[in-house]
Amino acid sequence: MGSLDDLPRISARGVFGSFGRTSAERLAMQREVAAADAPLVRGRLLHLPLVLPATPEASHQVLVTQAKSFEKSPGLRVLLHDLAGDGLFTSEGELWRRQRRLMAPIFTPMAMSQFAGAMRTTAERAAVGMTPGQQIDLAHESTRIAMTVVGNALFGVDTFDEADAMGAALTAALGWVNGALISPMIVPHILVLDATRRLASRTRGPLRRALGRIQHTFESPILVPGSRGQALRAAMAVIEARIHETITERRRDGSVRHDLLSRLLHARDADEGGSMTDAQVRDEVVTLFVAGHETTATSLAWCFYLLARHPEIRARVVAEADALGDGPLTEFEPERLELTTRVFREALRLYPPVMMFPRRTTEAIELCGTELPPRTLVFVSAWAQHRRADVWPDPDRFDPDRFLPEREATRPKGSYLPFSAGPRFCIGMHFAMMEGPIVLATLLRRFHFEIDPAREIVEDDFATLRPRGGVPAVVRAR
Numbered sequence: 042m043g044s045l046d047d048l049p050r051i052s053a054r055g056v057f058g059s060f061g062r063t064s065a066e067r068l069a070m071q072r073e074v075a076a077a078d079a080p081l082v083r084g085r086l087l088h089l090p091l092v093l094p095a096t097p098e099a100s101h102q103v104l105v106t107q108a109k110s111f112e113k114s115p116g117l118r119v120l121l122h123d124l125a126g127d128g129l130f131t132s133e134g135e136l137w138r139r140q141r142r143l144m145a146p147i148f149t150p151m152a153m154s155q156f157a158g159a160m161r162t163t164a165e166r167a168a169v170g171m172t173p174g175q176q177i178d179l180a181h182e183s184t185r186i187a188m189t190v191v192g193n194a195l196f197g198v199d200t201f202d203e204a205d206a207m208g209a210a211l212t213a214a215l216g217w218v219n220g221a222l223i224s225p226m227i228v229p230h231i232l233v234l235d236a237t238r239r240l241a242s243r244t245r246g247p248l249r250r251a252l253g254r255i256q257h258t259f260e261s262p263i264l265v266p267g268s269r270g271q272a273l274r275a276a277m278a279v280i281e282a283r284i285h286e287t288i289t290e291r292r293r294d295g296s297v298r299h300d301l302l303s304r305l306l307h308a309r310d311a312d313e314g315g316s317m318t319d320a321q322v323r324d325e326v327v328t329l330f331v332a333g334h335e336t337t338a339t340s341l342a343w344c345f346y347l348l349a350r351h352p353e354i355r356a357r358v359v360a361e362a363d364a365l366g367d368g369p370l371t372e373f374e375p376e377r378l379e380l381t382t383r384v385f386r387e388a389l390r391l392y393p394p395v396m397m398f399p400r401r402t403t404e405a406i407e408l409c410g411t412e413l414p415p416r417t418l419v420f421v422s423a424w425a426q427h428r429r430a431d432v433w434p435d436p437d438r439f440d441p442d443r444f445l446p447e448r449e450a451t452r453p454k455g456s457y458l459p460f461s462a463g464p465r466f467c468i469g470m471h472f473a474m475m476e477g478p479i480v481l482a483t484l485l486r487r488f489h490f491e492i493d494p495a496r497e498i499v500e501d502d503f504a505t506l507r508p509r510g511g512v513p514a515v516v517r518a519r
C-alpha cells in the first residue's frame with residue numbers, strides 16, 4: 042500500500058498552497074486534477090496535505106462506498122455556524138442522521154411537486170416587472186426569483202426577496218460567509234479547535250469544562266477577520282427575531298399549512314417518535330433558505346448565458362416553453378420540459394454551483410491503494426469530474442445531448458456530481474430540478490434576453506460558482 046508521499050503532486054501556488062489566491066488560480070488547480078491519470082493526487086492547503094480524487098471511481102469511493110470513514114471538513118461548519126447552526130448541511134453524526142431521517146419524507150419528488158405552481162407564478166411575476174428595452178442583470182433577477190421561490194416554499198408567503206427585511210439580512214449574512222470562505226485564517230482556527238477537542242477528551246473536572254468552553258467559542262469563526270462585524274450581528278438579530286416570531290405564531294395557532302415550515306414543525310421521527318426543538322427548526326429553516334436559493338439562482342444565470350451563445354438550442358427550448366401553454370401548473374411533468382431539463386443539467390455540469398466537497402477522514406483508511414491517516418483532508422471536486430475528457434468528450438463544449446438517456450447510461454458512477462452523492466447528497470435536488478426548468482421556460486416564453494455575444498463571462502468561485510460581473514442583458518419582446 043502506498044503513502045501520501047507517493048501520490049503525484051499538483052502545483053503549489055504560493056503560501057496558500059494548491060488553491061492560490063484568485064478564482065483563476067483555483068480553477069487552474071481543478072483543471073490539473075481533471076487532467077490527472079492517477080486515481081488520487083496530492084495538493085496542499087497552507088502547510089496541510091490535501092488529497093484530491095481525480096477519477097470518477099475515486100470520487101465515488103469517498104462520497105459513497107467509504108462515506109462512513111469521512112466527515113465534512115470542519116472549516117465549512119465553523120464558517121456557517123453562526124448562520125446555519127446545527128442544520129442539515131453542517132451537522133454530523135447522530136444529530137445529522139436523525140435530522141435527515143425526519144426531513145427525507147418532506148423532500149420526495151411527490152412532496153415537491155406541490156411547489157410547481159408557485160415556482161411558475163413567481164417567475165410570471167418577475168416577467169411582469171420586465172419591460173422591453175430594459176437593461177437587466179439576469180444573475181440578479183435569478184437570485185430574486187429563487188429567493189422568493191424558497192421563501193414561499195418555506196413560509197407560504199408571496200413577497201420574499203431582498204426588499205424584505207429578512208431577505209436583506211440573509212443576503213448580508215451570506216455575503217459575509219462568501220468573503221470568509223477564502224480566508225486562510227480558517228486553517229489555524231480548525232487546528233485550535235481540534236487541539237482543544239482532543240485535550241478535552243483526555244482531561245477531567247474543571248480543566249475539561251474550561252476546554253469545553255474554549256471549544257464552544259471556537260465553533261464560531263472568531264479568528265476569521267470581520268467575523269464579529271456589526272453588519273453580521275445586526276443581520277443575525279433580524280433573522281433570529283423573525284424566525285422566532287414565525288415559529289411561536291405557528292405553534293400558537295396550531296393550524297397545519299402546506300409550507301416547509303409547517304412540515305418541519307410537525308415532522309415525527311419514525312424510529313424514535315420525537316420532533317424537532319424550536320432551535321433545531323430555526324437552524325433547518327436558515328439552512329434550507331441559504332442552500333436553496335443561491336445554488337439554483339447561479340445555475341439559472343449560467344443557463345441564460347449558455348442559451349444566448351447557442352441560438353439554435355435556445356430556439357428549441359423556446360418552442361418547448363411555448364408548447365407548455367398558459368394554463369396553471371398544478372403538477373410538474375418533467376417530460377414536457379425534456380430539453381429544458383437537459384439544458385439545466387448541462388449548465389450544472391459546466392458550472393457546478395458547489396464545485397468542491399471538502400471531507401476529512403475520521404480514521405485511518407485505505408483509499409485507492411493509498412493509506413490515509415486520520416484527519417486527512419480529502420476534497421472531492423465536481424468541477425474536475427465534469428471536465429474529464431475521457432468521460433465527457435470535448436468537455437468545455439455546451440451540449441445538452443450528453444444527457445440523452447442512452448448516453449447517460451454509459452457514464453461511470455462519480456462522473457456527474459452537481460448534487461454530490463452518497464448519504465450527504467443534496468436533499469433539495471428534486472426541488473431544484475423542478476425549479477430550474479420551470480423558471481427558464483416561463484421567462485423564455487415571454488422574452489428574448491439579448492446578451493452581447495462578444496462578452497465572455499468567466500467564473501467567480503465564491504460560495505457558489507457565479508458568473509463574474511453577473512449576466513447583463515437587454516429585454517426584448519418576442
Ligand code: HEM
Nearest residue numbers: 129130332333336337395398459460461465467468469473
Ligand atoms: C441547483 C441547485 C442546487 C445544487 C447544485 C445543490 C448542491 C448541493 C450539494 C453539492 C450538496 C452536498 C455538499 C456536500 O456533499 O458537501 C448539497 C447539500 C444540501 N442541499 Fe443542495 N443544491 C441545490 C439546491 C438545493 C435546494 C433547492 C435546497 C433546499 C430547498 C437544498 C438543500 C440542501 C441541504 C439541506 C443540503 C445538506 C444535505 C445533507 O448534508 O444531508 N439544495 N446541495
